[in-house]
Amino acid sequence: MTSRNLRLRRLRGTAPALSVRKRGAQPKVVALGGGRGLSASLTALRRITGDLTAVVTVADDGGSSGRLREELGVLPPGDLRKALAALCGDDEWGQTWAQVIQHRFQSQGDLHEHAVGNLLIVALWEQLGDHVQALDLVGKLLGAHGRVLPMSAVPLELQALVKGHDPDRPEDVDTVRGQATVALTPGEVQSVHLVPADPPAVPEAVAAVRDADWVVLGPGSWFSSVIPHLLVPELLDALIETKARKVLSLNLAPQPGETEGFSPQRHLEVLGRHAPKLALDVVLADEAAVPDRESLADAAKRLGAAVELAPVASPDGVPIHDPELLAAAYDRIFRMHGRIGPWR
Incomplete structure (x- = not known):
């Protein structure tokens, strides 16, 4: 060693x-x-602390989150779900719930690849009509060691200016839209901005x-x-x-x-x-x-x-x-x- x-x-x-x-x-x-x-x-x-708050991005547009966002017009719940899972304790209760909310359905139908936690969070948003109250309730259910908050109450689109996004035009700068696309873009990201801008x-x-x-x-x-x-x-x-x-x-x-x-x-x-x-x-x-x-x-x-x-x-x-x-x-x-x- x-x-x-x-x-x-x-x-x-x-x-x-x-x-x-x-x-x-x-x-x-x-x-x-x-x-x-x-x-x-x-x-x-x-x-190391029991006084912990996570403030989470809400620009995700891929996977289960992207599908729920497009279909229901809600905030993308995926990163919020991951933060809640990370705050679960190391005891049996915490680890069981962390696994449950991270579980993804495997099927040939509409539920394929949806995460249980995403559906739970969105259901509570619709029931309570309040993003923060719903996330606090999920955290209470999980026994989360902290609080999870979205950074904004409206779904955001991430846009990037990327040099060489098109390999055939390596010196050109293009606008690339969507967090999932930006995260994997070829070329060199020059800057990013949000839509809406304010x-x-x-x-x-x-x-x-x-x-x-x-x-x-x-x-x-x-x-x-x-x-x-x-x-x-x-x-x-x-x-x-x-x-x-x-x-x-x-x-x-x-x-x-x-x-x-x-x-x-x-x-x-x-x-x-x-x-x-x-x-x-x-x-x-x-x-x-x-x-x-x-x-x-x-x-x-x-x-x-x-x-x-x-x-x-x-x-x-x-x-x-x-x-x-x-x-x-x-x-x-x-x-x-x-x-x-x-x-x-």
């Missing part, structure tokens, strides 16, 4: 102790994102950001899950004006399609272009995923942030975050860079 894997085992072995932090002495944390990246953060963060933020999401001790942005699909939060004006204003400290968690590797060939520092540069007034406090990156530490430090400094390097990847070599190692990294950052003394 390599020395790196031995060290990872030792770090993993210390992580469970993080969950015993006393109630009343834990940070208020808001995590922003979507899909598997946000799920990774939530699975880690629920180990979407209303969910008030509870704005309030959570303003009242937080820490805001965590990323990891996740950079242009289709991370940056969209910065394109909702009320949410961006809250991120800029909040007294919370902000940590940006970088991906372990470039994503095929939208960030193909991106260095860690380039992720920071494109984020800064989309929200030039947003300042950060900490940039978290896996120590093995940063070949040029000086360039990353320079890019982070331009955003007002320090870089924290830590082993947060799965020890088996698969480019996914290890929840216990990521929890340990977040806990250390909160303690080192947070307020002096106990949490309010």
